[in-house]
Amino acid sequence: MAEIAWREALNQALAEEMERDANVFLMGEEVARYDGAYKVSQGLLAKFGSARVVDTPISELGFAGLGVGAALVGLRPVIEMMTWNFAVLAMDQIVHNAAKVRQMSGGQLRCPIVFRGPNGAGGRLAAQHSQSLEANYAHFPGLKVVAPSTPADAKGLLKASIRDDNPIVFLEAELLYGVKGEVPPGELLLPLGQASLKREGSDCTLITWSRMYYHAEEAARQLEAEGIHVDLLDLRTLKPLDEAAILTSVRKTNRAVIVEEGWSFCGVGAQLVDLIQSQAFDDLDAPVQRVTGLDVNRSYAAVLEHAAEVNPARIVAAVKQVLYREEG
Amino acid sequence: MATEIQLPALSPTMKEGKLLKWLKKEGDAVSSGDAIAEVETDKSNLEVEAYDDGVLLKILVPEGEVAQVGAPIAYLGQKGEKVDLAAAAPKQAAAPTPLPVAKPTAPVAPAPAPRAAPAAPPSAVRSAAAAQVVQLHREGAAPAGGRLRASPLAKRMAQQAGVDLGAVQGSGPQGRIVKRDVQAAMSEPSPARRSSPAVRAEPEVLALSSMRKVIAQRMAEVKPGVPHFYLSVDVDMEAVLALREEAKAAEVKVSVNDFIVKAAAVALHKVPKVNVSLQGDRVLQFHTADVGIAVAIEDGLITPVIRDADFKSLGAIGAEARELAERARRKALKPEEYTGGSVTVSNLGMYGVDAFIAVINPPQASILAVGAVADRVVARDGHPVVRKTMTVTFSGDHRVVDGALGALYLQEVKALLEHPVRLLL
Numbered sequence: 035m036a037e038i039a040w041r042e043a044l045n046q047a048l049a050e051e052m053e054r055d056a057n058v059f060l061m062g063e064e065v066a067r068y069d070g071a072y073k074v075s076q077g078l079l080a081k082f083g084s085a086r087v088v089d090t091p092i093s094e095l096g097f098a099g100l101g102v103g104a105a106l107v108g109l110r111p112v113i114e115m116m117t118w119n120f121a122v123l124a125m126d127q128i129v130h131n132a133a134k135v136r137q138m139s140g141g142q143l144r145c146p147i148v149f150r151g152p153n154g155a156g157g158r159l160a161a162q163h164s165q166s167l168e169a170n171y172a173h174f175p176g177l178k179v180v181a182p183s184t185p186a187d188a189k190g191l192l193k194a195s196i197r198d199d200n201p202i203v204f205l206e207a208e209l210l211y212g213v214k215g216e217v218p219p220g221e222l223l224l225p226l227g228q229a230s231l232k233r234e235g236s237d238c239t240l241i242t243w244s245r246m247y248y249h250a251e252e253a254a255r256q257l258e259a260e261g262i263h264v265d266l267l268d269l270r271t272l273k274p275l276d277e278a279a280i281l282t283s284v285r286k287t288n289r290a291v292i293v294e295e296g297w298s299f300c301g302v303g304a305q306l307v308d309l310i311q312s313q314a315f316d317d318l319d320a321p322v323q324r325v326t327g328l329d330v331n332r333s334y335a336a337v338l339e340h341a342a343e344v345n346p347a348r349i350v351a352a353v354k355q356v357l358y359r360e361e362g
Numbered sequence: 363m364a365t366e367i368q369l370p371a372l373s374p375t376m377k378e379g380k381l382l383k384w385l386k387k388e389g390d391a392v393s394s395g396d397a398i399a400e401v402e403t404d405k406s407n408l409e410v411e412a413y414d415d416g417v418l419l420k421i422l423v424p425e426g427e428v429a430q431v432g433a434p435i436a437y438l439g440q441k442g443e444k445v446d447l448a449a450a451a452p453k454q455a456a457a458p459t460p461l462p463v464a465k466p467t468a469p470v471a472p473a474p475a476p477r478a479a480p481a482a483p484p485s486a487v488r489s490a491a492a493a494q495v496v497q498l499h500r501e502g503a504a505p506a507g508g509r510l511r512a513s514p515l516a517k518r519m520a521q522q523a524g525v526d527l528g529a530v531q532g533s534g535p536q537g538r539i540v541k542r543d544v545q546a547a548m549s550e551p552s553p554a555r556r557s558s559p560a561v562r563a564e565p566e567v568l569a570l571s572s573m574r575k576v577i578a579q580r581m582a583e584v585k586p587g588v589p590h591f592y593l594s595v596d597v598d599m600e601a602v603l604a605l606r607e608e609a610k611a612a613e614v615k616v617s618v619n620d621f622i623v624k625a626a627a628v629a630l631h632k633v634p635k636v637n638v639s640l641q642g643d644r645v646l647q648f649h650t651a652d653v654g655i656a657v658a659i660e661d662g663l664i665t666p667v668i669r670d671a672d673f674k675s676l677g678a679i680g681a682e683a684r685e686l687a688e689r690a691r692r693k694a695l696k697p698e699e700y701t702g703g704s705v706t707v708s709n710l711g712m713y714g715v716d717a718f719i720a721v722i723n724p725p726q727a728s729i730l731a732v733g734a735v736a737d738r739v740v741a742r743d744g745h746p747v748v749r750k751t752m753t754v755t756f757s758g759d760h761r762v763v764d765g766a767l768g769a770l771y772l773q774e775v776k777a778l779l780e781h782p783v784r785l786l787l
Contacts, residue, residue, distance in 0.1 A: 288515045288541060319515040319541040320534070358534050358542070 035216040043185035043217050044074045044150075044206070047192035048112065050221075052082050055110060058196055059086040061097055062114030062151075071116050072152065072211045098124035098149065102131045102201075105147040110196060115151035118167045118205065124149075125170075132201035133176030148195045150204035153181070154245055154295045155332060157209065158339060164332035166296030168244075171203040172273045172305070178226055179272040181205040183247035185215040187270050190224030198226060207245040227274035231283070235263025238353050239283040241306060242293040243269040246344060250293050253349035262353060272302055280306065281313050288319040289356040293349055298326040320356040325349050364419055364439030371431045372401065372408045379403045380428045381435065386418045392438065399435070414438055420445045512539035519544045524673055562670065563649035570643055578640070578761035589760040592719050593768050597776045599735045599750040605782050609676070619655070619709050620680040622732055622754075622775075624785045626707055627651035627671035629774035636771045637704045639725045640762045646725075654706035654723065655683055657690040664690050665723055667703040676785065704728065711735060717753040727762050730775070731755040752779075 038046075052058045059082075064071045066079040066089040079087040090097040094115065101111040115121040121128065128149060135143050155164040172179045178200055182188045188206070195202040232247065233240075233254050242250045247268045254264050265283040269276060284290050290310055292303035303324045310322050328342040369379055379401040386398045397409035398418065412418075419437040423429045437445045512520070512527050516539045520527045523544070530547045532539035570578065581589035602621045609616045630637040630651040639646040651672035654665035666686035671679055689695050704727050708720040711734035720731035731754070738751040754775065758768040778784050 316514045316518045319513045358540055 035218055037214045038185055038217050039212050039214045040185045040188055041072060041074045041211040043189040044192055045076055047189045048078060049081065051193055051196040052086060057108060058110045058112065059088065060112045060114060061088040061090055061101060063090055063092055063116045065089060065114050094120050094124040095127060098127035101147050102127050102145060105145045106143050110146050112148045112150060112196060115149060117163060118151055118153040119163050119165055121149065129174045133174045137176060144199050145201050146199045148202045148204050151206060152208040153205035154207045155343065158334060158336055160334040161331035168205055168272055169296060169301050172302055177201055177203050179203045180226060181244040181272055182270045183244055183268050186217045186222065187224060187230065189217055190222040191270060194223050194226055205244060210245050227271045227276055229276035229279040230268045230270055231265060232268045233264060233266035235265055236287055237262050237264060238289040238291060238356055239265045239267060239287045240291050240293060241267045241269065241280060243272060246293045246295050249344055249346050250349055253346040256346060256350050257353055262357065264353060277309055280309060284310050284314045285317045288317055290322045291349065291352045291356060292324045293344060294324065294326045295344055296327055297329050298324060299329060301326055323352040323356050325352045364437045364443055364445045366434040367436040367438055368432050369429045369435050370410060372403045376403045376431055378428050378430050381423050381425055382407060383425055384421055388418055388421055390418050392416060392418055412438060417441045419443060511537055516540050516544045523548050565649065566647040568645045568647050570645060581760040588722050588724055590722060590757045591760050591765060592755055592757055593772050594717060594753055594755040595772050595776050597752045597754055597779045599752045599779065602779055602782050603750055614677045616676045616680045618735055619707065620676050620683060621779060621782060621785060623653050623655060623668060623671050623679050623707050624676055625775045625778035626705055626730055627653045628778055628785060629771055631672055632774045633767065633771040635767050636728060636763055638727050638762050639704055640727065640759060641725060645762055648704055652703035654703045656706055656708035657687045659691050664695065664700055665706050666690055666695055666700045705730065707732060717755060719755050720757055722757050722759055727759040729757045
């Protein structure tokens with residue numbers, strides 16, 4: 035099986051869906067002539083032309099609205115945000131129009147649109163460009179939130195997102211674009227709302243998504259060396275949430291640690307804790323632990339940035355804590 | 363060795379207490395049960411009793427000071443013994459301490475109960491204030507404050523496996539009992555593994571109905587004290603003996619009496635109105651099935667109680683009964699081990715007694731007098747056959763139990779013993 039990078043997997047997904055459906059088009063800053071700020075759209079302008087690969091001015095609210103309008107009249111726009119930090123400017127279109135129009139029109143209107151781009155820290159991009167914003171979008175009814183970790187998942191879920199009739203917030207990660215992984219050749223469609231059990235073990239359930247999967251995997255490897263085996267559950271989609279996968283695993287292991295790049299307060303992990311405590315209370319042998327970014331704005335200074343972020347050592351410590359093992 | 367006297371939780375909500383007055387001085391001899399200090403709690407002023415005999419070696423908390431529940435307040439030991447305070451000091455934060463229980467000063471049971479006790483649990487404390495009924499947990503192992511810390515999973519596992527969490531030492535933070543602790547307890551042989559529900563239901567205090575009051579009054583006029591009535595029944599013991607042989611083959615030690623104790627407990631659930639204790643003008647309705655066993659000792663007898671005997675396996679009851687009887691003979695039983703319950707099994711079968719009637723052990727409401735299992739000729743299908751047969755005689759406190767009710771209970775005991783597979787289910 036071919037090992038390809040994330041950016042290439044996304045590129046394949048876009049190209050395949052644009053070939054499959056003439057209503058699919060890509061729009062955003064630098065997506066066309068520059069081939070994308072992160073080269074996700076490499077070659078798409080040449081292949082599909084400027085009517086379907088559209089450069090926009092630096093105006094997130096404007097082109098997000100353009101995308102919503104296009105979706106309402108039957109197209110399937112993919113709107114690239116250079117980063118999700120910039121999409122804060124487009125929140126009005128995403129949460130007030132895209133998320134609500136189907137319900138407010140009594141089902142008469144549909145908004146099949148994908149907003150996608152990098153989310154989370156990029157490495158010394160400072161406070162305004164290092165945020166993990168999934169909790170914001172997951173909060174709103176009407177939006178689906180997808181946050182995959184591997185190139186194969188990214189490809190399969192982006193294709194499914196483009197075909198979905200609802201507005202999708204598709205979260206990538208700048209630090210993942212170069213990460214390679216095996217992607218099966220041919221058509222790859224993965225259902226939204228299905229978590230992936232990336233590793234099996236009976237001692238603890240590690241729940242994560244997006245880039246944190248790699249930290250969790252590293253922590254799981256270290257724990258394995260100490261004889262601690264975890265279920266590593268990669269949620270892939272945050273909304274709809276695969277509650278059954280979470281509860282099945284927690285009921286097996288009786289413990290859970292949730293790893294989230296973003297901040298703790300009102301984070302997605304807080305929602306997961308709520309699910310676990312309310313549905314699996316009698317199965318818990320320890321309070322659920324969360325490993326999150328520290329509750330401060332990201333520093334530009336590398337040492338401070340590093341101090342505030344999630345790392346495998348913190349995950350290992352949290353797993354040992356729920357297992358009531360002394361930290362050596 | 364000097365032992366700590368810890369500040370007991372004198373009410374369910376008590377977190378700390380103010381030492382009002384030391385009733386004993388350093389150097390004073392105290393006996394078990396002596397009031398040693400008066401403590402102001404969130405509810406009232408109560409006395410702290412000594413658990414053991416000895417000399418009050420050292421007072422740690424002076425009068426007027428506040429101590430946390432579970433914190434050591436004094437040391438008890440032998441005369442002349444030195445207390446190593448340095449070693450003791452860091453323990454201040456209070457390890458879980460056996461939960462003592464309060465008993466009201468005014469006796470609630472008017473019955474002539476020589477050694478004691480309203481059915482309320484054993485006492486570490488006497489109320490110095492008004493006679494208020496303080497409902498408290500019994501059983502010894504809950505930590506200070508009465509709250510047992512266990513993970514939800516541990517509680518569920520304990521309940522399913524019949525492990526008494528009160529007897530499990532928690533290894534988690536603040537002594538939280540977690541999965542591995544319950545697993546360890548489950549792998550221990552009995553009696554460490556005591557099958558009983560994780561949480562014991564408290565008895566309910568019910569008012570006597572006016573009819574019941576009149577009956578109680580009339581019965582007491584005719585028969586002062588505890589007005590007894592008696593019911594006897596013959597029980598076919600063939601099935602019990604067969605099962606016992608099978609248990610023996612499987613190397614499980616079970617006596618005939620263990621079957622009777624279990625049957626007495628299970629029957630209490632079937633006929634809950636027998637599972638009561640008269641307390642003055644009120645009735646305690648138990649929701650647990652605790653059965654006393656009469657044990658003859660050197661100069662008398664004592665009735666240790668097997669708690670939750672309905673939940674326990676026959677093997678567990680046997681092990682516990684042997685252990686309790688052995689300590690009873692050594693006079694090493696703790697008061698809480700021979701109080702409570704609503705019924706006692708008194709068995710004189712081993713002395714070849716065929717049938718007898720027993721005196722109720724107040725404030726319990728009934729007693730089963732068990733005779734020997736012997737070959738007797740009985741009629742079966744119109745023919746005389748020889749069957750292993752045993753006579754059981756029920757004595758009931760007529761103030762709270764009537765003949766028909768006692769008959770139902772006895773019928774249930776008989777049915778359980780004649781179909782003992784029901785005791786295994």
